Amino acid sequence: xxxxxxGAIGTAPRGxxxxxxxxxxxxxxxxxxxxxxxxxxxxxIVFSFNEPAGKFNYTWNQFSLDGWLHPFDWPGLGDAVTIxxxxxxxxxxxxxxxxxxxxxxxxxYDFRGRGILNGIIFLPMATPxxxxxxxxxxxxxxxxLPPLRGGVPTLYPTGFVTILIAHIMFNISYVVVTVKxxxxxxxxxxxxxxxxxxxxxxxxxxxxxxxxxLPGVMAAALLAFSLSIDDFVITNFVSxxxxxxxxxxxxxxxxxxxxxxxxxxxxxxxGAVTLVGLxxxxxxxxxxxx
Amino acid sequence: MTAATVPGARPGPGLRGRLGRGVPYLLLAxxxxxxxxxxxxxxxxxxxxSISTGSVETGYSIHLSADAYIEGLxxxxxxxxxxxxxxxxxxxxxLAIGFPVAYTIAFRGGKYKNMLLFLVIAPFFTSFLIRTIxxxxxxxxxxPILAVLKHNLGILxxxxxxxxxxxxxxxxxxxxxxxxxILPLYVALEKIDFRLIEAAEDLYAxxxxxxxxxxxxxxxPGVFAGTLLTFIPAMGDYINAELLGSPGTRMIGNVIQNxxxxxxxxxxxxxxSFILMAAILVAVALYARLLGTExxxx
Numbered sequence: 001x002x003x004x005x006x007g008a009i010g011t012a013p014r015g016x017x018x019x020x021x022x023x024x025x026x027x028x029x030x031x032x033x034x035x036x037x038x039x040x041x042x043x044x045i046v047f048s049f050n051e052p053a054g055k056f057n058y059t060w061n062q063f064s065l066d067g068w069l070h071p072f073d074w075p076g077l078g079d080a081v082t083i084x085x086x087x088x089x090x091x092x093x094x095x096x097x098x099x100x101x102x103x104x105x106x107x108x109y110d111f112r113g114r115g116i117l118n119g120i121i122f123l124p125m126a127t128p129x130x131x132x133x134x135x136x137x138x139x140x141x142x143x144x145l146p147p148l149r150g151g152v153p154t155l156y157p158t159g160f161v162t163i164l165i166a167h168i169m170f171n172i173s174y175v176v177v178t179v180k181x182x183x184x185x186x187x188x189x190x191x192x193x194x195x196x197x198x199x200x201x202x203x204x205x206x207x208x209x210x211x212x213x214l215p216g217v218m219a220a221a222l223l224a225f226s227l228s229i230d231d232f233v234i235t236n237f238v239s240x241x242x243x244x245x246x247x248x249x250x251x252x253x254x255x256x257x258x259x260x261x262x263x264x265x266x267x268x269x270x271g272a273v274t275l276v277g278l279x280x281x282x283x284x285x286x287x288x289x290x
Numbered sequence: 291m292t293a294a295t296v297p298g299a300r301p302g303p304g305l306r307g308r309l310g311r312g313v314p315y316l317l318l319a320x321x322x323x324x325x326x327x328x329x330x331x332x333x334x335x336x337x338x339x340s341i342s343t344g345s346v347e348t349g350y351s352i353h354l355s356a357d358a359y360i361e362g363l364x365x366x367x368x369x370x371x372x373x374x375x376x377x378x379x380x381x382x383x384x385l386a387i388g389f390p391v392a393y394t395i396a397f398r399g400g401k402y403k404n405m406l407l408f409l410v411i412a413p414f415f416t417s418f419l420i421r422t423i424x425x426x427x428x429x430x431x432x433x434p435i436l437a438v439l440k441h442n443l444g445i446l447x448x449x450x451x452x453x454x455x456x457x458x459x460x461x462x463x464x465x466x467x468x469x470x471x472i473l474p475l476y477v478a479l480e481k482i483d484f485r486l487i488e489a490a491e492d493l494y495a496x497x498x499x500x501x502x503x504x505x506x507x508x509x510x511p512g513v514f515a516g517t518l519l520t521f522i523p524a525m526g527d528y529i530n531a532e533l534l535g536s537p538g539t540r541m542i543g544n545v546i547q548n549x550x551x552x553x554x555x556x557x558x559x560x561x562x563s564f565i566l567m568a569a570i571l572v573a574v575a576l577y578a579r580l581l582g583t584e585x586x587x588x
Contacts, residue, residue, distance in 0.1 A: 018497035022398065030394040033387055034409050037468060040424030041416055047427065058427050060434075098321035109314035117318075124329050126518070128526030128570065130543045134550055134563045135332035141556065142335050146349040169328040172321055230417050232529065237551065249419045253533075257423065265420040272415035276408070 041269065048262035055256035067259035071267070074258045080248035081264060083160065087244060088228040091167035096221045098168070099175025100213075106176070107183040124173045133237030136166050140238065158240035166238045167231065171224040178223055182216025218279075226272065340560035350556065358561035366545050366562065370569070372531075373541040376456060377524035380463035384471040384520050385513065387464070392475035392512070393505075396482075410472050418466065422533050425462050429453050429534070459535035463524050470523075471516040478512025479505070514581055522570055542566055 047057055051064035072078040105111070106118060124132065137158070142148050144156035155162050190212065194204040232246040239247050249261055340358050344350035363370075395406045413421060427433055431451045439446045452458045482505060490500035528543030542562060549559035 018501075022497070026390055026394040027398065030391045030406070033391045033468075034406070036387075036465070037410065037413055039428065040421040040465070041413065043424040043427055044416060044420055047424075058430060059432065098324060101317040102321040105314040105317035109317075111314040114314075124325065126522065127329075128522055128566065130526035130528065130546055131563045131567055132329075132332075134546055134559060135336040136328065137550055138336045138339050138556055138560055139328070139332040141346070142339075145346070165328055169324060172325060176321075226414060230414070232417075232419055233526075236547070246417055246419050249417065249423075250529075253419075253423060261420060261423070265416050269416045273412070276415075280404070280408075 044262050044269070045266050048259060048266045050259055050262075052257070052259060055258075057257045057259045057262065064259075067263040071260055071263045074252075074260050076243060076248060077258075077260055077264075080243040080245045083163075083242060084229055084245040087160070087163050087167055088225050091164055091171055091228050092221050092224045094168045095171030095175050095224050096217060099172045099220060099224075100179050100217050102172070103176045103179030103183060107180055107186075121173055121176050124170060125177070129170075129231075129233040130237075132170060133166070133234040136162070136169075136234070137237040158238045159242040162238040162240070163235055163242060163244065166234050167228045170231070170234060171227060174223055174227060175220040178220035179213065179216050182213055182219070186212065222275075222279075229268070336560040336563060339556045340564055342557055344557075346554050346556070358557035359565065362558050362562045362565060366542060369540055369542045369545050370565070372539060373525050373543070373566075374569070376460050376463060376531075376539070376541060377521055377527070379460050380467065380524050381471075381517055381521040383460070383464040384468050385517065388468060388471035388475055388516060389509075389513075392472050392479055395472075396476055396479035397484075407473075407476065410469050410476075413469060419529065421466070422462055422529055425458075425465065426453065426533055429458050429461070453534060454536040454539075456535065456539050459530050459539050462530035462534040463527055466527070466530065467520040467524055470519040474515035474519060475509065475512040478509045478515075482508045510581055514578070517577065518574060521573065525570055526566060 047060070048067050049063055049065065050057055050060055051062045051066055053059070053061045072081070102121065106114060106121070140155040140158050140162055143152050143154045155165075191204050191208055194208045195201070199207065230246065231244075232250065235244055235247055236250065243251070245264065252258070252261075338352060339350060341352060341354055341356070342350040343353045343355060343357065391410070395403060395410075399406055428435055429452045430436065431453060436446065436450065436452065440448055440450060452461075486504050486508070487500050490504045491497070495503060525541075526543045528541055528547055531539055531541045531544050546559055546562050546566070549555045549562065
C-alpha cells in the first residue's frame with residue numbers, strides 16, 4: 001500500500017503519535033468505558049440505601065437502612081425470589097447433566113452426524129430470545145387447543161413447569177459449549193493410562209475423566225445459573241401468572257419502584273461477585289501448586 | 291485408540307465393547323430429546339400458526355394463507371425499521387467502544403488483565419432490568435445528570451430531556467450488549483502472536499500500518515462474533531424501548547410481545563417472529579459476505 005512508502009519518510013512522528021495514543025488515550029478510554037459499565041451497578045447499590053419520597057425510588061431523598069432491614073417487605077416479592085431461585089437451581093442441575101452428556105458425546109466419540117450436530121447445537125443460542133419465548137408459548141397454547149388437546153399433556157395455562165422447561169432448554173446449549181471448550185484441551189492419554197492399568201470404562205470415567213472435566217462442568221453450571229436467574233424475555237412469554245424476580249420487577253415498575261428491588265439486586269450482585277472471587281482465588285492457588 | 295495394547299490386557303469387554311456404537315447416542319438422547327420437543331417443535335408450531343386462521347376460542351386451522359405475514363408487514367413496517375436502525379446503531383457503537391477496550395485489555399492489560407475482564411462481565415451479575423431501571427434514574431429529566439446540566443451549570447434549557455427519545459434507547463441497548471462485544475473481541479485479539487506485529491515492524495511498517503495490515507485482519511473473527519452476539523439480541527430487544535423510549539420508538543419485539551401476550555393474536559405474532567428471524571438471517575449472511583471470509587466462524 002502507498003502508506004508504507006509514505007510512512008517510511010515520516011516514520012518517527014507517525015509512530016510516536018500512534019505510540020502516544022496507545023500509551024495515553026487507550027487506557028483513559030478503557031477506564032471511561034469501564035466506568036460506563038459500572039455506573040448502573042453503583043446506582044443500584046447507592047439507591048438501595050435511599051428512603052424514597054413517594055412510591056418510586058427514582059430520586060435521592062434520604063439515607064435509610066429500611067430496605068436492607070426489610071428486604072422482602074412487599075407483597076409477592078418473597079415468593080418471586082423463591083421461585084427464581086428454585087427455577088435456577090433445578091434448571092441448572094438438569095441442563096448441566098443433559099448438556100455435559102452431549103458435550104462428552106461430541107468430543108469423545110465419532111458418530112454419524114457429529115459435524116452437523118456441532119453446528120446445530122449453536123442454533124438455540126443464535127435464535128433471538130424473543131423468538132424462543134414466542135415459539136414456546138405457541139407450543140404451550142397448542143397443547144390446550146384442538147387438534148392437540150387431549151392427545152398430549154396440557155401445558156397451558158403456563159406457570160412454574162413451563163418456566164422450568166424453557167430455562168432447561170435455553171441453558172443446554174450454553175452448557176454444551178462450555179463443557180466442550182474444557183474437553184478440547186483434554187489429554188486422552190490419561191484415560192488410556194488408566195485403562196492400561198486395568199480400569200474399565202466406567203471406573204476410568206469416574207476416577208479420571210470426571211474429576212478432570214469437573215471445573216468445566218462447574219463453570220457451565222455457574223453460567224447456567226446466572227442466565228436462568230436473570231432471564232426475563234423468554235420467561236415473560238411462558239410464565240403466565242407465576243412471578244420470577246425479573247418478572248415481578250417488570251410488572252411492578254409501572255406502579256411503584258420499591259427500594260427492595262435494589263436491595264435484592266445488590267445481594268445477588270455481591271453474592272455472585274464473592275462466589276466468582278472465591279473460585280478464582282481457588283483456581284489461582286491450584287494453578288500455582290501445579 | 292488403544293489399539294496397541296496386548297489382546298486380553300483389559301479385563302473383559304468395557305462399556306464401549308458391550309454397548310458397541312450406542313454410547314454416543316445414549317449420551318445424546320436425553321438432551322436432544324429436550325431440544326427437539328422444546329426448540330424444534332415450537333418453531334414448527336409457530337410456523338403452523340403463522341399460516342393459520344382462527345382464534346383462541348374456536349381453535350386454529352391451517353389455511354396456507356399469508357394473511358398474517360401481509361398484515362404484520364403492512365402494519366408494523368415502522369417498528370421493523372426501528373429495530374434495524376436502533377439495533378444497527380447500537381451494534382456500531384458497541385464495536386466503536388468495545389474494540390479499543392478489548393485491544394487495551396489484550397495488549398496493555400498486563401497484570402490487570404483478569405481484573406479488567408472481570409469488570410467487563412460484572413454487569414451480568416445484576417439483573418438486566420435493574421440496570422435498565424438504573425439508567426432510567428440517571429437519565430431522568432430531573433435525574434443526577436440532567437439536573438446538574440440544567441440548573442447548576444445552565445448549559446441546557448429546562449425542558450431538555452433524553453428519556454423517551456431514541457438517544458436514550460440506543461444508549462441503553464449499547465450499554466446492555468457492550469460486554470457481548472468486548473469478550474469475543476478480546477478472545478480474538480489475545481490469540482494474536484505478538485511476533486507477527488513485530489515482524490511487520492521489522493519489515494518497516496509503522497505501528498499504524500502494522501495495526502491495519504496485521505492486527506485488524508486477525509481480529510476479524512472476533513468482530514464477526516461480537517457483532518452477531520450484539521446485533522441479534524439488540525434486534526429483538528423490547529425492554530429498552532419500553533423503559534427508556536417512547537411509543538414512537540417501539541421496536542418489533544414490543545409488537546410481538548403485545549400480539550402474543552396481550553391480544554392473543556397468535557397468527558400475526560408468529561408471522562412477525564418469523565419475519566424477524568428471516569431478517570436476522572439475511573443480515574448475517576450479507577455481513578459474512580461483506581467481511582469476505584468463509585472461515586470466520588471457525
